[in-house]
Amino acid sequence: MIEEQPNLPVTADQLVAEVQKLCTDGWRLVQIGVTTLGTTFEVNYSFDRAQIFRNLRVTLPVANARLPSVSGVYFCAFLYENEIHDLFGIAFDGLVLDFKGHLYQTASPFPFAQAPAPAAPAAKPAPAAPAAATQKPSA
Amino acid sequence: MSLFTMTGLVLKSLFRKPFTHRYPFEPRVPVPGMRGAVAVDLSTCIFCGLCVRKCPTQALEVDRAAKRWTIDRLRCISCGACVEACPKKCLRLTTDHGVAVVTRDREVFEHA
Amino acid sequence: MANRTIIPFGPQHPVLPEPIHLDLVVEDEKVIEAIPSIGFIHRGLERLVEKKDFQEFVFVAERICGICSFIHGQTYCQGVETIMKIDVPARARYLRTIWGELSRIHSHLLWLGLMADSFGFESLFMHAWRVRERVLDVIEATTGGRVIFGTCKVGGVRRDIDAAAMTRLLEQVKEVERETREIVNVFTNDGTVKHRLCGVGRLSHEEAYALGCVGPTLRACGWALDSRTLGYAAFNELEFKPIARTEGDCYARTVLRCDEIFQSADLIRQAAAKLPAGEIATKVTGNPDGEFFARVEQPRGEVIYYIKGNGTKNLQRFRVRTPTFANIPALVKTLQGCDLADVPILVLTIDPCISCTER
Numbered sequence: 001m002i003e004e005q006p007n008l009p010v011t012a013d014q015l016v017a018e019v020q021k022l023c024t025d026g027w028r029l030v031q032i033g034v035t036t037l038g039t040t041f042e043v044n045y046s047f048d049r050a051q052i053f054r055n056l057r058v059t060l061p062v063a064n065a066r067l068p069s070v071s072g073v074y075f076c077a078f079l080y081e082n083e084i085h086d087l088f089g090i091a092f093d094g095l096v097l098d099f100k101g102h103l104y105q106t107a108s109p110f111p112f113a114q115a116p117a118p119a120a121p122a123a124k125p126a127p128a129a130p131a132a133a134t135q136k137p138s139a
Numbered sequence: 140m141s142l143f144t145m146t147g148l149v150l151k152s153l154f155r156k157p158f159t160h161r162y163p164f165e166p167r168v169p170v171p172g173m174r175g176a177v178a179v180d181l182s183t184c185i186f187c188g189l190c191v192r193k194c195p196t197q198a199l200e201v202d203r204a205a206k207r208w209t210i211d212r213l214r215c216i217s218c219g220a221c222v223e224a225c226p227k228k229c230l231r232l233t234t235d236h237g238v239a240v241v242t243r244d245r246e247v248f249e250h251a
Numbered sequence: 252m253a254n255r256t257i258i259p260f261g262p263q264h265p266v267l268p269e270p271i272h273l274d275l276v277v278e279d280e281k282v283i284e285a286i287p288s289i290g291f292i293h294r295g296l297e298r299l300v301e302k303k304d305f306q307e308f309v310f311v312a313e314r315i316c317g318i319c320s321f322i323h324g325q326t327y328c329q330g331v332e333t334i335m336k337i338d339v340p341a342r343a344r345y346l347r348t349i350w351g352e353l354s355r356i357h358s359h360l361l362w363l364g365l366m367a368d369s370f371g372f373e374s375l376f377m378h379a380w381r382v383r384e385r386v387l388d389v390i391e392a393t394t395g396g397r398v399i400f401g402t403c404k405v406g407g408v409r410r411d412i413d414a415a416a417m418t419r420l421l422e423q424v425k426e427v428e429r430e431t432r433e434i435v436n437v438f439t440n441d442g443t444v445k446h447r448l449c450g451v452g453r454l455s456h457e458e459a460y461a462l463g464c465v466g467p468t469l470r471a472c473g474w475a476l477d478s479r480t481l482g483y484a485a486f487n488e489l490e491f492k493p494i495a496r497t498e499g500d501c502y503a504r505t506v507l508r509c510d511e512i513f514q515s516a517d518l519i520r521q522a523a524a525k526l527p528a529g530e531i532a533t534k535v536t537g538n539p540d541g542e543f544f545a546r547v548e549q550p551r552g553e554v555i556y557y558i559k560g561n562g563t564k565n566l567q568r569f570r571v572r573t574p575t576f577a578n579i580p581a582l583v584k585t586l587q588g589c590d591l592a593d594v595p596i597l598v599l600t601i602d603p604c605i606s607c608t609e610r
Contacts, residue, residue, distance in 0.1 A: 029463050031572035033557050044557065046544060051481055053544065076463035076580040104290040104609075111295065144441040148378060148433055158381050170388070172410075174395035195307040218310050218401050219409070232395070 010056045012067055015045075018056060019070045022047050027054065029070075032080035034088050036112060041065055041090065065089065071096040079103075087112040169234035174217040176237030179208055181248055183229040190221035190230060200245065209245040212237065253278045258591070262291050266369045266595040268318070268361075269605035273598070277591060285586035285594075287579060289609055296610040297569050304564040305331055305539055306405050315571065316607040317398050318361060319549045321354040323571075323607075324403035329483060330545035330558040331405050331566075335537065340530040341485075343407035348485040348522045349420075350393075350400060352515040356427065357386045358550035359508045359515075362602050363438065366505060369595040370447040375437055382430045389423045392416065407532025417523055428516045435509040448502040452585040452597045455499060464581045465574045466552020467511070468601050470495045471503040478548035489521045501600045508602075538564050549574055551602045573607035 010018055027047040035042045045056040058067065069092040071078040078097040084090055086103055089110035101109075152158075160167060169175070186203040198214035199221060201207070222230045240246075256277050262270030270291040276283045299311055312327035313320045325347050332339055364379035387397045393412050394400040402410050412420065438444055454464070459472035469476060470493060477493035479486045494510050496503040539560030546555050552574025559568040578601040585597050 028460055030553075031555050031557075031570075031577075033570040033572065035557075035559060035568040035570075037567075046555065051476075051478070053546070055544070074463065075461065076577070079576065079579055099288075103288060104293065112298065141440050142442045144437045145375065148437070149374070152378075158384070170392050172393075172395050173391060174401065193307075195303065195310045216310065217396075219395075220307075220310075223409070 006053075007055045007057055010058055012058055012060060015056070015058060016068050016070060016073065019045065019073050022054075023073050025049070029074045029076060032077060032084065034084055034090065034112075036062070036088070039063075041088065043067065043084075043090070045070070060090075066091045066093065068092070069094040069096070086110075171234065173234045174219060175233045175235045176212070176217065177210060177215060177221065178231055178233050179210075179248055180229040180231075181206075181208065183227045184208060185227055187226065189224045189226060193220045193224040195220060207247060209247045211243065211245045212240045213243060255283065260285075260594060260598075264595070266365065266599060267603070267605075268365060269603070271598075271603060271605045273586075273594075275586070275591070275594065280591045282586055282589050282591060282594065285583055287583060289605065291609075292606045293609040297571070300566040300569045302565070305560065305566050306535065308566070308569075309404055310401070313399055313401065313403070315610050316573075316604055318358050318604055319354065319551065319554075319607060320398060321350050321400045321403065322547055322549045322554070324400070325351060325484070326545050326547040326554055326556045327558070328403050328405050329547065330543050330556045331539055331560075333543045333545065334539045334541040334558060334560055335405075335535070337406055337533055337535060339407055340533060341527045342411075342529045343531045345485045345522050345526045346408050346412060346531065347403065348489070349412070349519050349526075350390075350402060351484065352519045352522070353386060353390055353424075354400075355515045355550045356424075356512050357383055357390070359512050360386065360431070362508060362550075362599075363434065363505070366596070366599055367438075367444075369599045370444070372444065375434065379434055382427060382434065385423060385427050385430070389420055389427075393420060404532065406535040407530070409532070411531050417526070421520065421523055424516050424519055428513065431509075431512055435512075438505055438509060445502060447596065448505055449500060451501045451593050452589065452600055453498070453500045454581060454585060456497075458584070459499065459581065462580045462584060463577050464552075465577045466549070466602070467504050467507050468552065468578050468581055471507050472499040473497045478546050478553045481546060483547060485522055485525075488525065489518055491518060501596055504600050538562050539566065542568075549607075551575055551604055551607075552577065554607075571607070571610055573604065573610075575601065575604045575608045578602075579608070 027049040030046040030048045033044045039062050041060050041062055043058045047054045067090055069081055071081060072094060075096060078095060081092045081095055082099045082103040085092060086101055087110065186201050186206060188201045191199045191201050195218065196214045196216055198211045200209045217232060219232055222232055258275045258277050260273040260275055261267055262272045272288040274286040296311060296315060300308055303311060309324050309327055313324040315323050360379050360383040364376040367375035367379060390400065391397045393416060394402045394410060402408050454472050456473045459469050460474060473495055475493040475495040479491055480493065494507060494514060496507050540562040542559040544555055544557050546553055554574055555572045557570040558566060561567045582598065582601050589597060
C-alpha cells in the first residue's frame, strides 16, 4: 500500500494562517520535523485526519533561521518546537511554553544543524569507540 | 465492590511449584535456534573478508596473509549478518552466550 | 498564598522504565504544574544513518527501544521498501504481523505489571511478568532472541516459522490468554485497584484530539483511531476493528490495554490460519532515492518515520516521532491539579517509553 502523501510548499508568512485553517477543519498535528540540506533547512509539518495524510513544507536558509510558532493554534506544538530549537538552532516567535534551550540537555549546542557528512568509504575495523556513542560527526 | 479477587491466584501459587527457574542449580535447556555466540570453522574458511564487511558493529577482523580470523566479543550483537554473508557457510550461531569477557581483547582463531 | 515546593521526579524512580525528569511544583500535596526535561538517553541515532548503510541500519533501528523493538525495525523496513518500490512477499507480511502482535502482547503485559507496581500492588506486578515470560519464551523459540527479535530486513524477514513451530506458538498463545484472564479479572474488578484508577487523570474527548494524543491514550477518550486500519503488513486482509472507550481516565486506559491483549491474540490466530506459502524475502538491489512518511501502530500509539534517500547507500535523513513524544503534552496537562500520590500512576498511564522518545 502506498498512500498518497501530498506535500504542499508554504512560506514562513503563510504558515500560521494555513495551520489555523487545518485546525478548524479537524486535522490533528502529527509531527514537525527538520531536514538539514547543506545551507537550507526543510521544515515538515505533518497533519492527519481520519487516516488521510497531508504535509506542509517550509524551506529556509540555515543562517538566522526564524519561524512563527504554531503553538497558539496547536498547544502540543510547543514540545516539537522546543526540541527543534535545541537541536537545530531555529528560533520560534511566540512560543506558548518556552524552555529557553533547557528541554534537551546535549553536550554541544545545536548538534543537528551541521549537514550530514558525505558517505564514508568502507572503514577498516578500528579498535576505536563504537559509533553509537554521543559523539556528533563533524561536518 | 469486590475486594478479594486475587485470592484464587494467591492460593494457587502457594501450592504450585515456583515458576522461577532455579538457575544455576538447574541447567537451562537452550532453545534451538537461539542466537548465542558466533563460532567459526577455520578448516573451511577462505578468509575472503565478506563477514567483516557485513558486520554492523565492526566486531570482526580477517587477515588473509596470516590466515587469522579475530572477533571482539564485546562488540558482537549476535545478529547473524556474518552467518548469512559467509559464502562457505563456516560461521554459525551457537545456542549459548559464551564465556563472559571483561577486557576489550579480540579472540583470535588461527590455523595451527 | 500557600507555600510552593518544587519536588524533582526522576530521572531515577522505581516506577519509571526509562529516565525522564519532571519538576513538580507542589502546594500542600496538590501538583500545580509539571515541567518536563528530557535528554538523559539521547544517543543521536538519527545521525547514525550517515555512517551505516541503509541495510545495516535495521539493526540500529531495532535497538532504539527494547520494548517496542520489533515494530521499529518493521516500520523502518516498510519505509525503505516503499521508497524503493520493493514488493514484499505475502508470507513475510503475515509473519511480520504475527511477530508484531506478539510484541504488542508482551509490551502490554509489561505495562500492566508496571501499573500494578505504581500503586503498590507488587504481587500482581510479579504475576503479570510471569505471564510475560511465557510470551518471551515463544518469541525466543521463533526468532532466536527474547527482546531484540532481529528478524526484519529490507525486503522481507530473515527467519521462517514452519508448521510445527506455528502449532506450538498457537498453543502457547492460548495458555497466555488463559493466564491473562486471571490477572485481568483483578485489574477490572478489584475494589482497591478501581479506587486508585477510576476518575484519575481524566481527559475530555476534544482535549485528547487537540493535544495530539495517539494510541490507547486517545482511544480511551472515545476516538476509534488506530494506524492498523491503514492496512500495512497483513492488516488489510484480517478482520480488525479498533477498540475505544469513553471514560477517558486511567481505568479506561488500563481496561483498554487489557482488551487489546485479547484482540492481538485473536489477530495472531487469524493470521496463522491464513498464512500463505512462499518466499520470505525479495532481493534488494540499488539505493533508496525519494522520501516517505511510514506510519505504523506501536503498542503505545502511532509512530511515524520520515525517511529520505538521495541515491547513495546512506540515507540522507531519518526522523522518528514516537507515540510517547506525542503523549507528553497530555501528561503535562493531566498532572496539573492532581494529587502527589497519583503522579506515578499518571506518568505510567501514557505508557512512557523515553528511549524511543529521545532516540
